[in-house]
Amino acid sequence: MSISRQPEDPGKAVNLTLDDGPDPTWTPKALEILAASGAKATFCMTGPNAQAHPDLVKKVVAAGHRLCNHSVSHDTAMDRKSVAYQGKEILDAKRMIDEASGGAELRYYRAPGGAFTPQSRQLAAAHGMRSLGWNVDPGDYRRPGADTILATVERQLANGPTILLHDGGGDRSQTMQALQNLLPRLKEQGYAFSFPQA
Template identity: 40%
Template sequence: MTRRLAVATALVVLTLLVGSRWVTNRSAVLANQRTTVPASPTSPKASPPPSAEPSAPPTQVAAPKPPTAKRAGSGPFGSLKLTGRKTVALTFDDGPHPVWTPKVLDQLKAAHVKATFCLVGTEVRKYPELVRRIVREGHTLCNHTWHHELDLGTKKPAVIKANLEKTNREIRKAVPGVKIGYFRHPGGKWTANAVKVARSLGMLPLDWDVDPRDWDTKDAKLIRSRVIGGARSGSIILMHDGGGDRKGTLSACPNVIKNLKGRFGIAPLR
């Protein structure tokens, strides 16, 4: 009995030892297969990690456009009423005059300021040397009709054109080849035909923003207060160096120039 029990115990131990070795060997085989057996050629390839989705392009926002200088269109029939800049412009009409034009030029020269002179053809014929001085000192020229015809704009286009061309020829007789970039209708009595003809001849129609009515008064204080009180950024100032007694204008000019230079700056029309 004891011997049988011993034999049975021995068989159980042997069985356990054999089974343990078999399990160990099988695990080793499986491990070896995982590390040495190549993947089947028919096995699907591993998918690469998904790449990040391309970001949508940012919405393109148009840059704001800089403010357009207010030039054409601000005055009657698209005439030029403002300079389109901060600086203001001085303009003098109805010359050249043998007494007043030289004195105005002297004041402008002393103040280092340039202006625009709106010339009447018949006066240019009388005083061409003054036109030459105006140009020599760097001022801008403007056609102001042949004989200051207030009703010119009501005429037929052919009549308007002949008048302006005659005036330009007289100006260029004094200063050959000079640029005449502007036309100012007497009294500001603009018409569509006057503007159209001036533009066809390469001249911008020149209106104004401030009129101190120096053609109607000799009171220098009144002229000065009207200009200084009415001026704003970009103003075109109307004054006169011809057509009558301009003592009031001449007396007002130094203070007007000093004030406008300090507040806005004065620059010529080009």
């Protein structure tokens, strides 16, 4: 199974993806910003964060967004570890996210740091999760400034439609500021907000 980056929407569209949450400060803010523009996103959650904040997981689903499995430990070197370890990281996270969401659809798996392997992609697919990549990575987790995040997204959109941002893992005020400015601009440019092909 190949790594998904293309939108379901056949027209001009982006796939917003928000990783490393849910987070009690930044996920509600992201939901508010998305709602203000009528935008949809895919939230790539770690199992423990989902387990710690089931209310936020349910809010994400209720608002019409989609869930993505982002493993248990966020081990960006998991592609160099055993297949058994990779499987445990994926399936334990799936159990935690399923419990938190009340069994909402979990259609995607994104390896931390993109550390996919053929075996982990296959295992995810066997459990109903398409591996999810990205085309646009502004490095928002390094906090380069909201303006830089926005400019980098707009420049890299030539690479493809799937945008990687973060609503967890640290202070995401710059990401939220960038997202707030980005969404109206994307709409002006005629982009729809889609989901990745599952």
